[in-house]
Amino acid sequence: MKTLQLSLIFLLLAIAPNFLIAQNQAYWVHEDQVKPSKMMEYEQVTKDFIEACKKHDLKDADWVTARVEGGTYLSIVPIEKMGDLDKNTMAPLAEKMGEEEFGKIFARFNECYDKHGDYVIVLNSDLSYMPEGVNTNTPGQDYRKWHFMHVVPSNISKLNAKIKEIKALYEKRNATENFRVYRSGFGTDGDYYLVTISAKDAQSYEKLSKETETLLGNEGEKLMGELFALLDSYETKTGWMRPDLGYASIN
DSSP states (O other), X not given: OOOHHHHHHHHHHHHHHHHHHOSSOEEEEEEEEEOGGGHHHHHHHHHHHHHHHHHTTOOSOEEEEEEETTTEEEEEEEEOOGGGXXXXXXXXXXXXXXXXXXXXXXXXXXXXXXXXXXXXXXXXXXXXXXXXXXXXXXXXXXXXXXXXXXXXXGGHHHHHHHHHHHXXXXXXXXXXXXXXXXXXXXTOSSOEEEEEEEESSHHHHHHHHHHHHHHHHHXXXXXXXXXXXXXXXXXXXXXEEOGGGOEEOXX
C-alpha cells in the first residue's frame, strides 16, 4: 500500500473520459502482492496505519480490504467524483504525524512486497443479481469467490448479452444465490468480467452453488456452456473481506 492520493490522482486523470460516461460505481483497487514471510508484518503495519488515521481523525478517506488466498491484499476505494482531484486526502495525516513518522509507515509497507499495482473495475448493476438491491456490503458473508471471465474484444457484447440471459434465469427461478458483476477498466491485464459471490464460508458457498446448479437445471447448464464458449480464459480465486484492515472516516 502506498500513498493513496498520488495513485488516485493518476488514475482519475487517466480514466476520466470513461468515468464520466459510466452508469455504475467505479472502484480503484490497489494490489499488494505480499511476501509469504511478511504477511503478519504487513497486517500489523496496516493496523498501525489505521490507528494513526483514527488518532488524527483523517477525513475523506475510505477503503475496504480483501485478502486473496495466497497473500495478495486488495485495498478498494470507491471513485465517486472528479473533485477528488483537487485535494490530497493524506496531506492532513502527514502534517499531523510529521513527514518523518508518516514516511516510516510506508517504508514498513515497502518491506513487505516487491510487486504492487493499481487498476480500476466498474460494478455493473444491470448485470448483477441481488433482488434486495445491489450492495457490496454483505455483513456476515466475508468469504468471497471471484470468477474471472477473460474475453477478447470481439466477444464482449456477446458475453454481456449472455450474462443478461443467465441473470434472467436466476430471476425466473427465484434463485437465492446472489452475484455482482464487474467490468475491467484502466490498468487491468486485458478485458474481463468479474463475477463476485459472497458467502459465510467455503462450505456455505459450495452448498449454495450446488443448490443453484440444480435449481437452474438443463436450461442453466446450456446457458453456462454458451457463456464459456465465448471466453478466452477462465479462472477463480478465493478470498475474504478483512473489515479489520479497512478504514471509514467520520465526516
